[in-house]
Amino acid sequence: MKEILEYTSYRQYIADYYADKKATSAFTWQEFANEAGFSSRVYLKYVSEGRFNLSDAATIRVADAMRLVDYEREYFAEMVQFDHAKTDDEKKSAFNKMLAIADAHKAKILEGDSFRFFESWKNPVIRELAPSMPGAKPLALAHACRPEITAAEVSDVLNFLVKGGFLEKNDEGNYVQTNKSLTTGRMDVTPVAVRTMHRQMGELALDAIEGVAQDKRNFSGVTFGITKEGYDEIVQEIADCRKKVVAIARKNAATDEVYRLNMQLFPLTQKQDLKK
Secondary structure, three states: OOOOHHHOOOOHEEEEEEEEHHHHHOOHHHHHHHOOOOOOOOOHHHHOOOOOOOOOOHHHHHHHOOOOOHHHHHHHHHHHHHOOOOOOHHHHHHEEEEEHHHHHHOOOOOOOHHHHHHHHHHHHHHHHHHOOOOOOOOOHHHHHHHOOOHHHHHHHHHOOOOOOHHHEEOOOOEEOOOOOOOOOOOOHHHHHHHHHHHHHHHHHHHHHHHHHHHHHHHOOOOOOOOOHHHHHHHHHHHHHHHHHHHHHOOOOOOOOOOOOOOOOOOOOOHHHHOOO
């Protein structure tokens, strides 16, 4: 079974713990439940499947039943908090505590760098900007950002991007991208940070309405009524369009400016919710 610090889902950890014990003994869900002090023999099975949640007190009992000690218990408890969190801020708080525990024990959470990357608009901007300005110092990169940031912030971002494998230095000492494109994939944690980035990029877009000359920006929109089937078809069309835009951007290795394209499709009514 994997080290607990390699998990981000406490439910998956419980399921793997049970499977590991079952593979080497006659271990049952009832025995597991008894050790954790639950009367229902399938309670922990249902927890692992997402049907039930663990209370704070139950979390401690389950940790005891799995013989977790020290940082393992703390990490398991934070995984529970992360899973049960109602808001993005609560999820980010719990996951950052998980990252801190992993860092303190020289472990790497696979989703950690992806989470940190999408937490700030500065990361993707510097990732695109640094390779396009060979030999530029952090101060020059800072002045090139819109809005302008500090040289210290640029240095922190560059260190993170190199450490996380998003950028690397070539033989000439210039930054190059390790991959031309990034995707959020299907990770459990990353969408929390991505929503933060969407908010940040939305705020930057509002600033650009007045702060950027009209010949250097393009804003348009349309309001319409659609069905669920129409929505699904439009979402696919947007995905295809985004791929074409990325292909156009990657045709030329040179970069004059770093741009952000926001594609937004959202409801302005709540008719279906009212019907329910």
